[in-house]
Amino acid sequence: MKILVTGGTGYIGSHACVELLNAGYEIVAIDNFSNSKPEVVQKIKEITKKEFIFYEGDVCDKDILNKIFKENKIDAVIHFAGFKAVGESVQKPLKYYRNNLDSTLSLLEVMTEFNCKKIVFSSSATVYGQPKSLPIKEDFALSTTNPYGSTKLMIEDILRDLYISDNTWSIALLRYFNPIGAHESGLIGENPNDIPNNLMPYIVKVAIGQLEVLSVFGNDYDTPDGTGVRDYIHVVDLAKGHVKAIEKVLKDSGVDAYNLGTGKGYSVLELVNTFMEVNDVKVKYQIVDRRPGDIAACYADAMKAKLVLNWQAEKDIKQMCKDAYNFVKKQK
Ligand code: NAD
Ligand code: UFG
Numbered sequence: 001m002k003i004l005v006t007g008g009t010g011y012i013g014s015h016a017c018v019e020l021l022n023a024g025y026e027i028v029a030i031d032n033f034s035n036s037k038p039e040v041v042q043k044i045k046e047i048t049k050k051e052f053i054f055y056e057g058d059v060c061d062k063d064i065l066n067k068i069f070k071e072n073k074i075d076a077v078i079h080f081a082g083f084k085a086v087g088e089s090v091q092k093p094l095k096y097y098r099n100n101l102d103s104t105l106s107l108l109e110v111m112t113e114f115n116c117k118k119i120v121f122s123s124s125a126t127v128y129g130q131p132k133s134l135p136i137k138e139d140f141a142l143s144t145t146n147p148y149g150s151t152k153l154m155i156e157d158i159l160r161d162l163y164i165s166d167n168t169w170s171i172a173l174l175r176y177f178n179p180i181g182a183h184e185s186g187l188i189g190e191n192p193n194d195i196p197n198n199l200m201p202y203i204v205k206v207a208i209g210q211l212e213v214l215s216v217f218g219n220d221y222d223t224p225d226g227t228g229v230r231d232y233i234h235v236v237d238l239a240k241g242h243v244k245a246i247e248k249v250l251k252d253s254g255v256d257a258y259n260l261g262t263g264k265g266y267s268v269l270e271l272v273n274t275f276m277e278v279n280d281v282k283v284k285y286q287i288v289d290r291r292p293g294d295i296a297a298c299y300a301d302a303m304k305a306k307l308v309l310n311w312q313a314e315k316d317i318k319q320m321c322k323d324a325y326n327f328v329k330k331q332k
Pocket of ligand 2: 086178
């Protein structure tokens with residue numbers, strides 16, 4: 001079976017490529033390196049000791065997609081490619097709508113032309129907006145608070161409409177909670193060049209001395225220690241969820257959403273303290289005002305993925321902290 005992975009050199013895409021190759025799938029990957037580096041292609045090969053075909057190009061460009069589908073018999077697609085920075089999406093909404101929607105529409109049109117109707121899509125827990133209760137289930141009401149989230153919800157709608165128009169499609173909408181950590185080899189992971197927006201990359205940069213102090217956004221939330229609670233999931237567990245989702249779409253038609261999280265919530269301070277403890281390193285932090293748009297707590301009910309996909313997260317928060325630090329230390 002041959003799987004096309006868009007955004008294949010990105011943070012989650014690269015880990016998914018590794019798990020797909022390890023599981024015996026052939027893969028073809030495409031990325032335009034707008035948020036990743038060419039050397040990741042080699043790292044994936046180094047980890048897996050397997051070869052795959054890589055195309056440098058833009059998923060919005062139907063010519064390169066046509067070329068890929070002509071040159072390879074693609075059985076299913078995992079669509080990671082897209083922009084993901086919430087704050088930037090508020091400043092530059094058109095950039096986000098253009099890239100995330102255009103890439104998906106081009107991809108779906110070319111897939112239709114080549115009669116490849118199986119897709120796994122990278123959605124996000126952001127589509128739940130402010131959840132009415134916790135843990136969050138897949139049938140909760142959907143809403144968004146920023147342009148990035150709106151692109152995810154719009155794409156989910158596009159995919160649901162596509163299935164209504166033609167029920168031979170097989171579509172899995174994977175709603176990720178908060179992926180952190182890195183491959184145990186330390187060869188692939190997440191290390192943004194700019195000042196990170198997300199918690200774990202920021203913690204790591206403070207730990208290695210590239211940034212001075214972590215700002216903890218608020219300690220007056222209605223949570224056990226007052227800081228925000230999230231469902232952190234190891235990126236390798238998340239990647240394995242994609243292998244299970246591919247098995248499902250290869251087998252059954254339909255359109256279904258799945259939460260990929262651990263089902264457990266940890267606060268900002270719990271994550272920072274665990275990081276310091278397992279890595280024996282100091283992370284200086286200060287409490288500052290809440291970040292606008294943040295919710296107090298967010299964690300998954302991950303039972304549907306367990307029951308239907310036969311997947312559940314296995315790695316704990318300590319492993320996530322160890323692997324995140326190990327990766328970034330190796331980049332220095
Ligand atoms: P990432 O930025 O590391 O990976 C995305 C990859 O897509 C990058 O390598 C980038 O160069 C590439 N890309 C972007 N636009 C492209 C285009 N038009 N053509 C070709 N390549 C393009 O992000 P990630 O964390 O790996 O996220 C992957 C997907 O998962 C994204 O769709 C993201 O929105 C979604 N997601 C991520 C998170 C998270 O916290 N990381 C949470 C929920 C959902
Ligand atoms: N936080 C800090 N300081 C920081 C960064 C974050 O205190 O420097 C706090 C936040 O207030 C929040 C928690 O750490 O309580 C996690 O924040 P992140 O920015 O790491 O993650 P979010 O939950 O805000 O959002 C992430 C992605 C979204 C995605 C969402 C759900 O950025 O794209 O997870 O998957 F939609």
